[in-house]
Amino acid sequence: MPEGPMAVVKPEMKSYIWLQTTDGSIQQVEEDVAMFCPMICREVLQTGMGSSKNYAISLPQRVNPAILGLILDYCRFHQVPGRSNKERKTFDEKFIKLDAKKLCELTSAADSLQLRPLVDLTSRALARMIEGKTPEEIRETFNLPDDLTEEEKLEPLRNLTDDPRIRLLNRLYARKRKELKERAKVKNVEVEEEQLVDERPVDELLSFINGDGESKGVKAAKNKKKNRRRKDLSGNFSSNDSNCNQFKEPNHLPSGYLIGDIDSATSQSKSAVFQDSASVTFSPKLEFDNELDPAMEEELDREVEDFARRLNSVWPERMQEMLSLGQERRPVPVSLNGNGAVK
């Protein structure tokens, strides 16, 4: 090629490489520019392809014509040896001012052509789009589906970050949990009662006051008794009209409060518990209590204690299990001893 300050490069003197994209279209590209891509370079050197239209080099599937144009612009600029680092950097900064879709396509295409510097450049741009953004923003940018459960979203993060956003999510989650807990309490209480509380003595004790004709029978009686006990301890007074009321009232109290109360109750003397209940204008209960044998009383106390302990230790895991069964199949190991020993 004629060299000289005023040399005009005649078109037929430059050599071209022919490239074919997956949509079938064929382009011709200046040799220096195309050879900047390692994959094309290798194809030319190893297979001799690309020298004419019929023997165009097939580019990988991820390279579409529009993206190929961008890549060739990049190569055209950078293959010129005389440029300063500053010039190259300025070009790069302008080059990656693209939307997320184009950047992702460009990264993918550059990777398939093995153009590592361009992969690094676009990856850095994508990283900048992710850094410091909230998950919602990132999902918006890249059209990611929001298909994780709350639980899954928090799980690894809980250990790793103390991000205030995570703490907020935790709090919201705790509130949701509580609501679910309250809704499932009926079922839960029944299940727990069956497994944990020895039925017989309670049954006997309650039999004579079980006058509501509740079809649940024993269970209802137990529930009533339990609820009443709870109500006494927490100081809630209401008539013994319907089971539903009894069920509902304790629900309005935060569970922690309930548990705490039961705990404190067990730490007091047995008589104290019933003395408290004595102050309640709940005559049926009082009468009932006064008619207990000491032996029955002891049984009752033990059950209260047991139940409190179990509430404290088992309820959170049971709750998780309930929720997880509702949302996804994921076993949560819950260890329960026969006598409900605390873990």
Next chain:
Amino acid sequence: MDNDLREDLISDLPQSIIETILTKLPIRDAVRTCALSSKWRYKWTTITDLVFNDKCVSSCYDRPILENKLVSFITHFLFLHDGPIHKFALSTSFLQSSPDIDQWLLFLSRRGIRNLSIELGEGEWFRAPSCLFTCSKLTHLELVRCELDPPPKFKGFLCLKYLNLQQILMPPDDIEYLISSCPLLESLTLSYFDGLELALHAPNLKYLILEGEFMDICLENTPRLIAVSIAMYITDDIAEHFEQSSSCNFDKFLGGVPCLERLVGQIYFTKYLSIGIDSGSTPIKYHHLKIIELYQVNFEDLNEVLAVLRLIVSSPNLKELHIAGPSNTAAAVVGSDLGFWEKECPTDYMFDQLKTVKITEVSGTLHEMGFIKFLLEHAPVLKVMTITPSAYVTEGRLSMLVNLVRFRRASAQAEVIFVQEQP
């Protein structure tokens, strides 16, 4: 068309690209991607380059809490990580030595760690556990403020190419052994060592950076050395040692570096080089030496001048020369050996490649001016000579200029720039 717009743009890119992107994020953001979507839940767990620093945890004023948070973050991260770990870098000003760090190192040694960099806070130096020496795949090792005690059966890091030790407590013999037992070592940096006598055996070593109070440096076996940068501090002990030394440091240091391309000597290096030097030329030529930078050269010490002369005269392909005078003394006009320059400089010697010369901290002393004169007369292709007077010299500048103007120049294109404003 609508479907196209909602199409997930990024999750199906090849894992190598995803990892590249995640590696370019601060590690905390990388972990947060687990909450994006089900595909992204575990993408972060396979990244192979981990960089931890104080920004991994939200800041708070209570230091023990911050330490605990950082330890907890790293421990949990490693526990949840899946796959090999190639790079682990920890740089923190809060963490001190702790059993957790030892456990992390044990964990890393089992994951094929290749690039390890640990810089902990000031205070009690980190004592490296023995599992560090079982990381057989290490290619990069960087330790700051660390106590190293290699176990007796340690045979060296056979893959190590890059070693950077800064403020390390290690028996001197062990340092030499460590260096010589890494056969592939290409780059070595030792900073802030005290009173070290170093004999380097590193047949593949290309880049050497030393900074500290070295008693003695002997490049015994470093034939491939390309670039050297030495900053030598001198204490009274070392000065005494220098006075009593009988060997020729020039030969000891520059005797076995035929491939040297770049030499940078700072602080007292030229003084070190000058010890034991004698007149007469050296047979060794540094054919590849293109750039020489010597700082704090004391032109009043004729031995130092001799060392500089010998160095530049033995470098036929020298392109760039930068000499700086001592930065802390005012002009000392000593009426010493005036015939020095005619005696010592080969009159027919020409610097055939020397294009750029920078002389800074010039006080205008006799020998400094003699040196400049010598250069100007013997550099036929010189393009630029920049002379920057020392900040301490205010009155002598005019006489400096007067002398400069008088000097003959071998190069017709030479520009001599006298810098007035201090940069």
